[in-house]
Amino acid sequence: MRVGVMSDSHGNTMAVDQAIEKAGEVDCWLHAGDLVEDAEYLGMVTDKPVINVAGNCDWPGSGADDEVIAELGGHKILLTHGHIYGVKRSTLALRQAAVNQGADIAVYGHTHVAEIDEGPDCLVLNPGSVSHPRDGKPQSFMVLNINGDQVKVEHIHI
Numbered sequence: 001m002r003v004g005v006m007s008d009s010h011g012n013t014m015a016v017d018q019a020i021e022k023a024g025e026v027d028c029w030l031h032a033g034d035l036v037e038d039a040e041y042l043g044m045v046t047d048k049p050v051i052n053v054a055g056n057c058d059w060p061g062s063g064a065d066d067e068v069i070a071e072l073g074g075h076k077i078l079l080t081h082g083h084i085y086g087v088k089r090s091t092l093a094l095r096q097a098a099v100n101q102g103a104d105i106a107v108y109g110h111t112h113v114a115e116i117d118e119g120p121d122c123l124v125l126n127p128g129s130v131s132h133p134r135d136g137k138p139q140s141f142m143v144l145n146i147n148g149d150q151v152k153v154e155h156i157h158i
């Protein structure tokens with residue numbers, strides 16, 4: 001299955017549209033927060049299931065959870081924005097939380113810097129910001145190609 005992953009769109013629905021177009025066919029989307037409204041927009045325009053969480057800019061009262069475990073293609077994915085795990089300093093607490101909950105993939109955002117960190121026990125991913133990158137590179141998102149145990153990550157710039 002193919003899972004689209006985006007984060008930190010911050011109200012830029014034009015960027016969301018571009019990501020949808022570049023992603024091609026996906027089975028569902030994950031949105032790692034900032035903003036919940038953009039995740040709702042994503043679901044509306046694609047007609048695909050969207051799993052999403054609240055970011056720090058969605059606090060308080062967005063109605064979305066701070067973290068979710070998504071079970072997709074035989075994998076357990078911890079989805080969270082990342083601010084509650086201090087990801088701007090380190091992703092170690094996030095990785096540990098994922099492993100503690102039996103997740104083999106963790107997806108976060110917040111830093112607006114893309115990351116693919118394989119590690120021994122858990123694949124930690126940040127798709128980058130689809131709207132406001134902070135790494136000097138173009139806006140980006142990811143697509144996970146899940147085929148049994150195998151997870152191939154496409155990092156796509158828009």
Ligand SMILES: [Mn+2]
Nearest residue numbers: 034055056110
């Ligand atoms: Mn944020």
